[in-house]
Amino acid sequence: MKSAVRVVPETSAASPPEEVARVDEGVVRERVERLFRLRGDSVVMRLLEQAVLEYRLEQQR
Amino acid sequence: MMALSVETILSGAKRLPTMPTVVMELMLAFADDEIDNEALAQKLSRDQALVARVLRVANSPFYGLPRQVATVQESIMVLGLANVRTMVTAAAIIAQFPHRNNADFDISAFWQHSIGVACCARVLSVRAGQNPNTAFICGLLHDIGRVVLASSYPEHQALVAEYRNREDCCWLDAERAVLGLDHAAIGAALAASWNFPEPIRQAVAAHHLPETSADTPLAALTHVGDVICHALDAGHDPSAMVPVLSADAWARMRIEWSDLKALFAEIERMIEGASVLVGGGANTKAAVAVRPTLAAAEA
Numbered sequence: 001m002k003s004a005v006r007v008v009p010e011t012s013a014a015s016p017p018e019e020v021a022r023v024d025e026g027v028v029r030e031r032v033e034r035l036f037r038l039r040g041d042s043v044v045m046r047l048l049e050q051a052v053l054e055y056r057l058e059q060q061r
Numbered sequence: 062m063m064a065l066s067v068e069t070i071l072s073g074a075k076r077l078p079t080m081p082t083v084v085m086e087l088m089l090a091f092a093d094d095e096i097d098n099e100a101l102a103q104k105l106s107r108d109q110a111l112v113a114r115v116l117r118v119a120n121s122p123f124y125g126l127p128r129q130v131a132t133v134q135e136s137i138m139v140l141g142l143a144n145v146r147t148m149v150t151a152a153a154i155i156a157q158f159p160h161r162n163n164a165d166f167d168i169s170a171f172w173q174h175s176i177g178v179a180c181c182a183r184v185l186s187v188r189a190g191q192n193p194n195t196a197f198i199c200g201l202l203h204d205i206g207r208v209v210l211a212s213s214y215p216e217h218q219a220l221v222a223e224y225r226n227r228e229d230c231c232w233l234d235a236e237r238a239v240l241g242l243d244h245a246a247i248g249a250a251l252a253a254s255w256n257f258p259e260p261i262r263q264a265v266a267a268h269h270l271p272e273t274s275a276d277t278p279l280a281a282l283t284h285v286g287d288v289i290c291h292a293l294d295a296g297h298d299p300s301a302m303v304p305v306l307s308a309d310a311w312a313r314m315r316i317e318w319s320d321l322k323a324l325f326a327e328i329e330r331m332i333e334g335a336s337v338l339v340g341g342g343a344n345t346k347a348a349v350a351v352r353p354t355l356a357a358a359e360a
Contacts, residue, residue, distance in 0.1 A: 034302075035294055038302050039303070039305070043308070045303070048292055052292045052325070055326075
C-alpha cells in the first residue's frame with residue numbers, strides 16, 4: 001500500500017534536491033497535522049502524532 | 062424521513078445478510094485448539110463458494126507460495142490451521158455484504174479500512190496478550206453498523222455524510238447528531254442477532270468507548286487499532302481524521318512509544334498483504350515480508 005504522504009511535490013524538474021526534500025517534508029507535516037486535527041490537548045494524541053510524523057519523514061529520506 | 066432506531070434497522074432492513082453456519086462454527090472454533098485439519102476441511106467443504114475463496118487467498122501473493130495449492134487440506138498444511146481459519150472467516154464475512162457503492166459510501170474503501178484495523182488489532186494483540194485471530198475479526202467487524210446503515214438506509218446515510226462534510230467531524234458524531242444513534246450500536250445489535258461470540262460483540266459495541274468496558278480488552282484493542290489505522294492514513298481520504306485515542310486503552314496495550322515506528326512498518330506490510338481479501342493487489346515483495354509477521358502472530 002502506498003504511503004499517503006508520497007505526494008508529488010510542486011517543484012520544477014530543475015529544483016535542487018534540497019528544495020525537493022524541503023517541499024516533501026512540508027507536505028508530510030501538513031498531511032499529518034490535518035489528520036490529527038481532533039487531537040485537542042490530549043497528551044497521547046500528541047505523542048502518536050509525533051510518532052507518525054517521524055515515521056513518515058524517515059520513509060521520505 | 063422515517064426516524065431510525067436499532068430495532069427498526071434490524072427488523073425493517075430486508076437486505077441484511079445472514080451469516081452462514083460455517084462462519085459461526087469457524088469463529089467459535091478460534092478458541093478451540095483441538096480442532097483438527099480434517100474437521101475444518103469438512104466444515105469448509107459444505108460451502109463450495111468458501112472453498113473457492115480459501116484457494117484464492119491461499120494462492121494469492123499474500124502468501125507467496127512457490128506452487129499452487131489445490132485443496133483445502135493442502136492449504137491448511139502449507140499455511141497453518143490458524144491462518145486459514147482466520148482468512149476464511151474474514152473472506153466469508155466480506156462476501157455476505159452487498160458490494161454496491163452509493164454516492165455517499167464507498168464499499169471498497171470501507172472494507173480496506175476494516176482490513177486495516179483488523180491488521181492493526183492483530184499486530185497489537187501479541188503485545189496485549191489477546192488471541193490474534195479473534196482480534197483480527199474484531200477489527201474486521203468493528204464498523205459493520207456503517208455498512209448496514211449505508212446499504213439499507215442510503216437516504217439516512219446521505220444526511221449523515223452531508224452533516225459530516227459540513228461540520229468536519231467524525232462519523233460517530235455525525236450519526237449521533239443526525240440519527241440519534243451510531244454505527245457502534247447498530248453493529249452491536251447486528252452482531253448479537255448473528256450470535257457472534259460475546260467478546261466480538263463487545264468490541265463492536267465499545268470500540269469508540271473503551272473506557273466503559275474495562276473487562277473487555279478486545280474493545281480497547283479494536284479502539285487502538287482503529288486510531289492507528291486512521292493515523293497511518295491507509296485510506297488516502299482527504300477528509301480523514303484520527304479519532305481521539307483513549308489514554309486508558311493505550312495503556313492497556315503495553316507498547317513503548319519508542320517501539321511504535323517498528324509496529325507501524327509491520328502493520329503496513331500486513332495491510333498490503335491482506336488487501337487481497339477485498340480484491341486489492343499485494344505486491345510480491347510485501348507479501349513475502351508479511352509471512353514471518355503472520356507466523357509470529359500465531360505463536
